[in-house]
Amino acid sequence: MNRVPVIAAVLSRADLLDRCVAGDRQAWVELHAVYRPQALSFLRRLGVSPREAEDACQEIFLQVFRYLGRFERRAEFRTWLYKLCISQTERLRRRAVLLGPVTWLRRRLIEPSAPPQWSETRAHELVEGALCALSSRQRQVFVLFELEGLSTAEIARLLGTPRPSVRRQLHEARTRFERFVREQPLRSRR
Amino acid sequence: VKRPDDPPGLLRHRNPTAPLLRAYLRATRAPQPDNDAGSDAAWQRLAAGLDAPTRPPGRWPLVTIRNGLAAACLAVWLLSPAAGSPERGGSDGVGGASGLATAAGGTEGASGAKRQSEVDPFGPDRL
Numbered sequence: 563m564n565r566v567p568v569i570a571a572v573l574s575r576a577d578l579l580d581r582c583v584a585g586d587r588q589a590w591v592e593l594h595a596v597y598r599p600q601a602l603s604f605l606r607r608l609g610v611s612p613r614e615a616e617d618a619c620q621e622i623f624l625q626v627f628r629y630l631g632r633f634e635r636r637a638e639f640r641t642w643l644y645k646l647c648i649s650q651t652e653r654l655r656r657r658a659v660l661l662g663p664v665t666w667l668r669r670r671l672i673e674p675s676a677p678p679q680w681s682e683t684r685a686h687e688l689v690e691g692a693l694c695a696l697s698s699r700q701r702q703v704f705v706l707f708e709l710e711g712l713s714t715a716e717i718a719r720l721l722g723t724p725r726p727s728v729r730r731q732l733h734e735a736r737t738r739f740e741r742f743v744r745e746q747p748l749r750s751r752r
Numbered sequence: 753v754k755r756p757d758d759p760p761g762l763l764r765h766r767n768p769t770a771p772l773l774r775a776y777l778r779a780t781r782a783p784q785p786d787n788d789a790g791s792d793a794a795w796q797r798l799a800a801g802l803d804a805p806t807r808p809p810g811r812w813p814l815v816t817i818r819n820g821l822a823a824a825c826l827a828v829w830l831l832s833p834a835a836g837s838p839e840r841g842g843s844d845g846v847g848g849a850s851g852l853a854t855a856a857g858g859t860e861g862a863s864g865a866k867r868q869s870e871v872d873p874f875g876p877d878r879l
Contacts, residue, residue, distance in 0.1 A: 587799075594798065595791050599782035606780045620794065624801050685775035708762050709777060713755050729759075736762065743769050 579639060583631050594623055600640065601647055607705045608651045609693065618654060622646045637719060644710070645720050648702055655698065692742040700735035707732055 578596075581589035601622055605615040625646055633642055693701050702721065706712045714732065718725040763770050763777075783789070 590802075591795055594795050598791060598794060599784055602782035603780050606782075607776075616790075616794070620798055620801065623798050627798075627802055685772045686779045689772050689776035707758075708773065711761070714758050715755055732759070740769060743772060 575639065576635075579630070579633075579635070582627070590627060593626075597640070597643055598623070601643055604644060604647050604705070604710060605651065607693075607709055608647065608701065609690075610651055610654060614654060618647075618650045622650050637716070641712070641716055641720050644706065644712075648721070652698070688743055688746055691746065692739045695742050696735050696738055700731050700738070703728055703731045704735040704739065708736075 578589055578593055582593050598619060601619050602615050605618050606612060610618055622643070626643065633639070693704070696704060699721075703717055706717045706720070707714065712720070714725055714728045718728045721728065723731075763773050783791075
């Protein structure tokens with residue numbers, strides 16, 4: 563496998579971070595352009611609606627640019643970005659619990675015919691349904707490992723839990739995920 | 753890079769759910785930087801936020817007010833004559849001490865809650 567492009571990409575990324583820390587606005591624009599899609603995808607896979615994901619992404623990048631100087635680069639920048647995404651998702655979830663009745667009322671009164679946001683394809687529905695059936699922590703571990711390709715060691719560090727615990731949560735998440743998919747009809751009833 | 757002792761990913765071996773996961777990945781993939789029409793607008797919004805004056809971290813007014821209220825409640829509770837009363841865990845000096853210990857536990861809980869709610873992009877394990 564040719565590792566030269568990979569090494570070049572890592573070096574240019576380090577250089578980009580250096581320029582950002584030095585306050586180079588153009589570097590900030592580049593960093594935002596490169597990592598915003600990753601953050602948006604990850605937020606959506608954690609269950610944040612597309613509209614909320616945009617706002618959450620803004621909030622996350624505000625934190626990135628404010629605290630980038632404190633990032634020690636012992637982990638990949640992407641890992642740190644994912645940590646910020648997880649914190650933001652948990653904040654959104656807490657707020658959703660508090661605003662639950664208001665949101666329900668708004669949906670009933672103001673947006674009675676709003677189309678479901680996650681029903682483009684049956685596969686999408688199924689996976690989203692299965693992910694919703696997981697606990698918040700199980701979903702984080704599952705998405706990070708299966709969809710984002712992080713190792714269990716990286717996930718353990720990111721979530722601040724021991725590695726055996728991550729493996730156990732991954733195993734439980736997989737079992738629940740597969741059971742959910744097995745029990746659902748493959749074709750949509752609509 | 754996955755460690756050798758990590759289990760194989762569902763996407764990487766023959767698994768009935770792999771096609772579903774691939775479809776989901778495609779559906780949730782955000783537009784790439786070269787093809788992201790919303791990126792510029794998002795950056796403009798972000799730049800406006802970055803240029804807005806910021807409060808120093810750890811000095812958010814709501815947190816300060818909440819902590820102030822918590823400290824005041826704790827002080828009132830500690831100074832109240834019933835601190836060592838039987839309802840609070842004892843009838844004599846020993847009970848009073850036990851009440852105090854509970855109060856200390858309460859303080860610890862409050863500061864723990866503070867740590868959770870404040871913006872801490874690093875957490876206990878610095879990255």
